[in-house]
Amino acid sequence: MTVTDEHFSTVTSMTDTDTSREIDPDKLKMFSFGVFTQLSGAVTAGMIHLGDKLGLFTALAAIGRPATTAELADAAELDERWVREWAHNQAAARILDVDTSVSPELFTMSPEAVAVLADPDHVAYGMGMFHRFPQTMAALEHMPESFRSGLGHDYDSHGCEGAIGIEKSFEPWMRHHLLDTVLPALDGVVERLEEGAHVIDIGCGAGGAVLMMAERFPKSTFVGYDISDHALRRAAERLAESGVTNARFADPRLAPMPADHSCDLVTTFDCIHDMTRPQEMMDAIRAAISDDGTWLLVDIKGRDSFAENVEKNPMAPLMYGISVLSCMSSALSEPDGAGLGTLGLPASKAQEMAEAAGFGQFRKLDVDHSVNSFYEISV
Numbered sequence: 279m280t281v282t283d284e285h286f287s288t289v290t291s292m293t294d295t296d297t298s299r300e301i302d303p304d305k306l307k308m309f310s311f312g313v314f315t316q317l318s319g320a321v322t323a324g325m326i327h328l329g330d331k332l333g334l335f336t337a338l339a340a341i342g343r344p345a346t347t348a349e350l351a352d353a354a355e356l357d358e359r360w361v362r363e364w365a366h367n368q369a370a371a372r373i374l375d376v377d378t379s380v381s382p383e384l385f386t387m388s389p390e391a392v393a394v395l396a397d398p399d400h401v402a403y404g405m406g407m408f409h410r411f412p413q414t415m416a417a418l419e420h421m422p423e424s425f426r427s428g429l430g431h432d433y434d435s436h437g438c439e440g441a442i443g444i445e446k447s448f449e450p451w452m453r454h455h456l457l458d459t460v461l462p463a464l465d466g467v468v469e470r471l472e473e474g475a476h477v478i479d480i481g482c483g484a485g486g487a488v489l490m491m492a493e494r495f496p497k498s499t500f501v502g503y504d505i506s507d508h509a510l511r512r513a514a515e516r517l518a519e520s521g522v523t524n525a526r527f528a529d530p531r532l533a534p535m536p537a538d539h540s541c542d543l544v545t546t547f548d549c550i551h552d553m554t555r556p557q558e559m560m561d562a563i564r565a566a567i568s569d570d571g572t573w574l575l576v577d578i579k580g581r582d583s584f585a586e587n588v589e590k591n592p593m594a595p596l597m598y599g600i601s602v603l604s605c606m607s608s609a610l611s612e613p614d615g616a617g618l619g620t621l622g623l624p625a626s627k628a629q630e631m632a633e634a635a636g637f638g639q640f641r642k643l644d645v646d647h648s649v650n651s652f653y654e655i656s657v
């Protein structure tokens with residue numbers, strides 16, 4: 279539902295003490311339909327999770343032509359009856375295609391479906407949030423207590439698979455654009471990295487950005503900081519596999535970030551809005567960064583008000599829901615957390631907070647991303 283004048287006026291009238299309001303049967307049907315459509319989406323999301331986890335999408339993509347569920351089950355080494363019911367859900371939801379002109383029971387994937395569901399190297403690959411769907415939804419169990427106490431849960435509450443889901447969410451786009459689009463959009467940063475710079479990535483998660491940059495710029499040194507044990511463990515494993523020698527990962531509570539203005543570049547990807555103390559973190563970034571250094575802030579494209587978010591962002595319901603289950607919960611995981619949440623750091627707020635931390639320059643980069651905004655911040 280979009281925020282329209284009609285919606286607001288309906289809500290206003292509901293506050294009147296009008297006991298004679300009668301239910302309109304047609305509107306009741308439509309409203310119920312709308313509510314259950316949300317449930318249909320949630321259940322289908324669970325089925326997408328299974329399709330990813332069980333290799334059904336990759337198996338169907340590899341077959342490369344319309345396939346029966348017997349063929350698909352065979353290729354994925356699964357039981358046909360279960361695969362058939364799953365395929366019926368996915369086709370009913372228009373995730374899989376059915377070529378009914380040939381047979382109602384031949385399933386296939388469009389090239390677009392292959393990109394989003396089955397090709398981890400494609401820029402549009404989107405299985406990250408579905409990978410961590412069970413962990414995200416399991417957070418519902420803690421929610422009643424959080425709603426009462428005000429205290430949320432950090433990223434480690436989503437377990438190891440939660441960290442892998444985050445890695446799968448952000449990295450496909452980053453692999454295509456971090457080195458070749460984003461860093462070159464920053465004033466003089468690529469030249470400094472080529473010469474040898476000191477870089478820290480805060481809220482590094484499983485370390486993908488650090489590893490990509492460290493490989494590309496061997497004369498520079500990189501440290502990724504995160505407070506999630508699961509993410510840091512995953513980052514350490516990937517570092518060992520990569521053979522990269524100019525990067526390391528640390529928990530800033532155990533090995534504090536530099537506070538001597540020694541960093542040439544600080545990066546924060548999709549994490550400031552998740553932090554319990556984002557202003558303190560920005561102060562710490564100012565203490566870490568040199569007077570001629572750059573802070574690359576990447577954060578979710580929020581707008582200044584709820585109404586604007588709902589009007590301009592078709593994914594606003596998803597964003598606010600994920601906020602409750604994950605981002606805002608993390609940002610409230612300590613007493614008196616700021617609780618910004620998924621859409622809680624629009625450009626205006628980011629600039630105001632950066633200025634309060636002592637940064638005078640704030641520039642939005644011309645980088646096209648469906649969810650994120652990119653800012654170059656300096657003294």
Ligand SMILES: C[S@@+](CC[C@H](N)C(=O)[O-])C[C@H]1O[C@@H](n2cnc3c(N)ncnc32)[C@H](O)[C@@H]1O
Nearest residue numbers: 433448481482483504505506509547548549553
């Ligand atoms: C949405 S994830 C983003 C991870 C990574 N930057 C990426 O793009 O894949 C947010 C990360 O911020 C981390 N985080 C939250 N508060 C933090 C803090 N105070 N210091 C360092 N990391 C923090 C979380 O543990 C989590 O790994």
